[in-house]
Each structure stands twice: as structure tokens, then as C-alpha cells.
Amino acid sequence: MKGLPDSAPAKPGKTRPEWVPDGAGAGFATSIVCGCRPAAGAARHPPARRRALTIDDYTAGVRAGDPTILGRAISLIESNAATHRAQAQQLLARLQAHSGRARRIGITGIPGAGKSTFIEAFGSHLTGLKKRVAVLAIDPSSSLTGGSILADKVRMPRLGVDPAAFIRPSPSGGSLGGVARKTREAILVCEAAGFDVVIVETVGVGQSEVTVRTMVDLFLVLMIAGAGDEMQGIKKGVIELADAIVINKADGDNRPRALGALADMKRVLHYLQPATPGWPTPALPASALTGEGVPAVWDACQAFFSHVEAAGILARRRHEQDVQWMHSLITEGLRTRFYTCLSVRDRLPALERAVADGRMPAFAAATELLGLANLPGA
Numbered sequence: 366m367k368g369l370p371d372s373a374p375a376k377p378g379k380t381r382p383e384w385v386p387d388g389a390g391a392g393f394a395t396s397i398v399c400g401c402r403p404a405a406g407a408a409r410h411p412p413a414r415r416r417a418l419t420i421d422d423y424t425a426g427v428r429a430g431d432p433t434i435l436g437r438a439i440s441l442i443e444s445n446a447a448t449h450r451a452q453a454q455q456l457l458a459r460l461q462a463h464s465g466r467a468r469r470i471g472i473t474g475i476p477g478a479g480k481s482t483f484i485e486a487f488g489s490h491l492t493g494l495k496k497r498v499a500v501l502a503i504d505p506s507s508s509l510t511g512g513s514i515l516a517d518k519v520r521m522p523r524l525g526v527d528p529a530a531f532i533r534p535s536p537s538g539g540s541l542g543g544v545a546r547k548t549r550e551a552i553l554v555c556e557a558a559g560f561d562v563v564i565v566e567t568v569g570v571g572q573s574e575v576t577v578r579t580m581v582d583l584f585l586v587l588m589i590a591g592a593g594d595e596m597q598g599i600k601k602g603v604i605e606l607a608d609a610i611v612i613n614k615a616d617g618d619n620r621p622r623a624l625g626a627l628a629d630m631k632r633v634l635h636y637l638q639p640a641t642p643g644w645p646t647p648a649l650p651a652s653a654l655t656g657e658g659v660p661a662v663w664d665a666c667q668a669f670f671s672h673v674e675a676a677g678i679l680a681r682r683r684h685e686q687d688v689q690w691m692h693s694l695i696t697e698g699l700r701t702r703f704y705t706c707l708s709v710r711d712r713l714p715a716l717e718r719a720v721a722d723g724r725m726p727a728f729a730a731a732t733e734l735l736g737l738a739n740l741p742g743a
């Protein structure tokens with residue numbers, strides 16, 4: 366506190382730190398901003414910091430289903446800081462043995478299809494059956510706008526306060542690959558915390574639904590009447606990934622239209638190869654708002670799980686997904702190593718300009734950069 370004025374801060378920017386070289390010009394843009402002494406008698410609270418948790422704390426808390434520690438464990442997984450990554454890996458290794466026991470259900474649909482409302486009704490139905498439910502929501506929209514199109518907790522007021530449920534929107538921003546890794550790991554953590562059902566919600570507007578398909582057992586596509594085939598991914602083949610289709614908002618004046626869309630969907634499904642062998646993809650009507658049809662969707666999920674377990678499909682699918690996961694971790698790891706390599710970072714802007722100006726072919730620039738990257742064996 367030596368040298369601090371007793372009252373208000375002095376004019377900022379007047380003092381320079383002692384380590385600034387003598388005669389350094391204005392380019393050395395560092396200066397000390399004066400603080401001030403706390404008023405006499407003011408309580409001196411230490412800055413509010415959460416106690417750092419050890420891996421043992423995390424493991425015990427997650428295994429006990431403590432929602433605060435579960436939330437912090439997922440935050441640890443979501444962090445890109447190198448020390449956090451190392452800790453997260455240790456934690457995942459500890460939890461791995463306790464994972465795998467949940468039903469993993471992916472739910473997709475265009476914005477406004479009623480996913481969040483549906484998950485509220487579906488999740489509440491499940492907790493009513495004494496099942497513990499975790500909801501992870503992927504929001505791939507944010508890297509461009511910095512905003513979120515989910516804003517989900519508001520649509521799950523009941524589930525949000527249900528002690529048998531845990532709701533976690535995914536971090537905004539970042540590549541889909543990063544979000545996918547984090548979601549995959551968050552599923553594992555939720556399973557170790559003893560949840561019976563883990564639901565992954567994703568907005569069906571891009572690649573995210575295809576990614577989610579690779580991390581769940583059952584993929585459910587929520588649709589509404591009259592939103593257009595193109596938008597709802599029918600032409601993108603999302604329907605072919607589905608293990609169940611729900612035509613939502615089958616209520617009130619909209620019910621006849623929803624039932625018409627349901628009949629159309631059943632005709633379409635008749636011509637498609639089912640996503641899961643031996644399981645003809647069912648299409649069911651529901652109203653997330655009134656809850657009608659929601660129990661029947663869960664009944665269909667249970668019939669699906671009976672089928673895939675008896676036929677050995679569930680175990681096989683999960684093993685294949687683990688191998689796929691390994692490959693995506695390798696891809697992500699190589700990518701990170703490449704882009705964090707100093708010589709690549711130095712050279713990249715110039716080569717980007719050269720390619721953009723047509724002075725250099727893209728493949729030549731890529732070859733040069735790959736050569737600069739300090740990748741073992743490259």
C-alpha cells in the first residue's frame with residue numbers, strides 16, 4: 366500500500382512501472398493507475414473465490430450427484446485452458462468406469478419446433494417415473510453472433526427446479542468439434558453422476574444434429590406441420606438418422622394439420638431404410654404444451670431400447686461411437702497443435718493474404734504451413 370494516496374485515485378496514467386527501460390518512448394504503453402486506500406473501518410473481505418477442488422473432490426461430488434460439483438466438473442471440461450484440460454482428463458479417467466449406464470437420447474428440430482417445451486414435458490414425465498434426467502443443450506449458433514438461440518432454462522421452469530433433473534446449456538462459441546467433444550464428455554460425467562436418462566438437445570439447422578447422432582443411442586427428431594420439408598431437414602437426410610419422429614403441437618386448432626403431417630411422414634418413412642436395423646422408425650403425435658402423447662413417446666423409447674439391447678445393437682453402436690470419438694479427438698488435437706504452433710502463427714496471415722490475392726495457390730500455402738508445423742512425424 367506504500368505510495369497510495371489516502372483519498373480518491375490520482376490521475377491515471379502518470380506513473381510508469383520501474384521496469385520500463387530508461388528513455389522508452391510512448392510506444393511502451395504501460396503505466397500505473399493509482400489505487401486508493403480503503404476507507405478507515407471498511408471491512409476487508411478477501412476476494413470471493415471458490416475453493417479449488419481436487420480431482421478427489423470432483424470425483425466424490427459427481428458420484429454423489431451433487432449438482433454444484435457436477436456443474437463445476439462440466440465447467441472444467443468446457444475450459445480450454447491447458448491446466449484445466451489436464452485436470453479434466455484425469456477426472457474423466459476416474460469417472461469412465463462409472464459411465465455407460467444411462468439411456469442417451471438426442472433430440473433435434475428446427476428452432477421453434479418445441480424442443481425445450483417437449484423436453485420439459487418429457488423430462489417431467491420421466492422424473493415422475495422416478496428416473497433422474499440430465500439435459501445438455503448444444504447451441505451451435507453462437508460463433509457468429511456471440512448470442513444464443515436457445516436461452517433454454519426459461520422454457521423448462523418445472524424441470525429446472527426438479528431435484529431429479531439437471532439442465533446444462535452448452536458453452537456458446539467455439540467450433541462444433543469443440544462443442545461436440547465437451548458434450549460427449551459431459552454425457553460421461555452425467556452418467557457417472559447416476560442419471561438414468563441423458564438428453565442432448567440440438568438445434569437442427571446445421572451439422573450439429575449429425576454430430577449428436579454419433580453420441581447418443583436414440584435419435585429423436587421433433588417436427589411440426591407446415592414448416593417446410595427443406596427447413597426441417599427432410600431433404601438433408603435428417604429423417605434417415607431418426608429412430609423416432611414426433612410431430613409436435615398436435616393440439617387445438619393445429620391438431621388436424623399435425624395429424625395430416627403425421628400421415629405424410631408415415632408414408633415417407635415407409636420408403637426409407639430405418640436408421641436402426643430391425644426397428645421401423647415410428648412417427649408419433651404429441652403436444653409438448655398439454656403433455657398429450659408424451660408418455661407414448663417414452664413408451665416407444667423403451668421399446669427401442671429393448672430391441673437394441675436384445676439384438677446387441679446398443680453395445681455395438683456404442684463401441685463404434687467410441688472409435689469415432691477417438692478419431693475426432695485426434696483430429697481436434699492435431700488441429701490445435703497446428704494452429705498453436707508459433708511458426709505457423711507467424712506465417713499464416715501472410716499466406717492467407719497471398720492466397721486471397723491469387724499470388725499463391727491454396728495447396729502450396731497449405732503445404733508450406735504444414736511443413737512449418739512442429740508435428741511429430743510430419
Ligand SMILES: Nc1nc2c(ncn2[C@@H]2O[C@H](COP(=O)(O)OP(=O)(O)O)[C@@H](O)[C@H]2O)c(=O)[nH]1
Pocket residue numbers: 474475476477478479480481482483520613614615616651652653654655
Ligand atoms: N401449441 C403448442 N405450442 C407449443 C408446443 N410446444 C412448444 N410450443 C410453443 O412453441 C414455441 C417454441 O417452443 P420452444 O420449446 O422454445 O422451441 P425450440 O426452439 O424447439 O426449443 C413456444 O412458444 C412454445 O410455447 C405444443 O406442443 N403446442
Ligand SMILES: [Mg+2]
Pocket residue numbers: 480481482515517520
Ligand atoms: Mg429450445
